[in-house]
Amino acid sequence: MTATMQSKTEAASAPRRGRRVPGMGGKARPRGGALQLGHWWWALPGVVLVFAIHYVATGIGGFFAFTNWTGIGSFRMVGWENFAAIFRDPTKVGALVNTLFLAFGSVFLSNVAGLALALGLNRVLKTRYVLRTLFFMPVVLSPLATAYIWKYIFDFDGPINVFLNSIGAGDLAKPWLADPTWAVWTVLVVLVWGTTGITMVIYMAGLTGVPVEIEEAAAIDGANLWQRFSNVTLPAIRPALAIATTLGIVQGLRVFDPIMALTGGGPAGATETLATQVYKQAFALGNFGAGAALALVLALIILIFAVIQQRLTQSKSED
Known part of the structure; x- marks a missing residue:
């Protein structure tokens, strides 16, 4: 009887398995293991979707960049021929130059203007909230719709030339979007x-x-x-500068909608970019292999400049 009671007392005083008792070195078994791993299952559909859209699609496009596929039917491997043709074609070289010009030009001008507006509207003004909304409104509007509005503004009979004629400066009026010299500058203004x-x-x-x-x-x-x-403001907003320039470069390198609405890449290829050339080669001309090669070149250019920007920003932050 005494032995039985003693064994029950020892069993009651012994720590339960998986529970940590103060003063003892055992580790407690984590509770809810299935719940802790559950967030991976919740994220799995999104991860699969992103992986399929971005990486699998990019890999397939990269494969077709080395073929002569027209979008339908069979194809054959052509190696680096599509990439060599890019640099042999003056139109595609010009599209590359226009892409870099629009990207860096829009980044520089939009950052200068955006910083000036931010400094001005950071003051205590009664109308600062209304002005912030007005200046931010172009971001939420459809780029295609606003591009058509700008197309009307830059038209030969549009408001700009009407204003120039009204002030006696009719000699400055010109078909802005049809002039090979000024067309790319009008696109830059819209961007x-x-x-x-x-x-x-x-x-x-x-x-x-x-x-x-x-x-x-x-x-x-x-x-x-x-x-x-x-000495005070600029060093403090350096992270914001890095974000704004990185997003601006990426957006400028892949600009497409405004150009197609304003000029369609013309006149005489003066506003062609790599993005418009990808569309025309793959879908208008049925040369999917060449279009995929251009898209791959554009993706590599965006990646290179994004990495360079991040490295420069990181080195400056460490300094």
């Missing part, structure tokens, strides 16, 4: 107008992290407006 709003919002978010005390101390020490901006 800057459409992307300035998002850069403004990014810089306004970055300005919230600027220490007001340091700026006020610099002003008390006699620093002028430019010195306070270059």
Whole structure:
């Protein structure tokens, strides 16, 4: 009887398996293992979808870049012939130059304008909320719809030439979109107008992290407006600068809708970009292999510039 009671007492006082008792070195078994792993199952459909759309589709397109496939029927491997043809064709080389010009030109101008607007609207103004909405509105509008509006504005009988004629400057009026010299500049204006709003919002978010005390101390020490901006504000918004420039370069390199609506790549290929050439080669001319090669080149260019931008930003942040 005594032995039986003693064994029951020891069993009751012994720690249960899987539970941690204070003073003992055993580890507690994590509860809800299925629930902890459940977030992987929830994310699995999204991961599969992203992998299928981005990576599998890109891999298939990269494969067809080495073929002469027309989009239907059979095909044969042509190796690097499609890529060599890109650099032998003056139209495609010009499209590459236009792509880089529009990308870096729009990034520079939209960042300067967006930063200026952010600095101005960061002040205490009664109308700052209305102005922020107005300047951000081009971002949420359809690029294709706004491009058609700009097409009317730049038309020979459009508001710009009407205004120039009304002030006696009719000699400056010209068919802006039909002039090979000015067409690419009109496209650049439309791109800057459409992307300035998002850069403004990014810089306004970055300005919230600027220490007001340091700026006020610099002003008390006699620093002028430019010195306070270059030594206090600009270093503080460097992460915002990195985000705005990276997004701007990626968006500028793959611009398509405004060009197709404004000029269609003309006149005489003056506004052709790699994105418009991909569309024309693959879907208009039925040369899917050449279009896939151009798309692969465009993807590599975007990747290279994105990596360079991130490396430069990282090195500056460490400094």
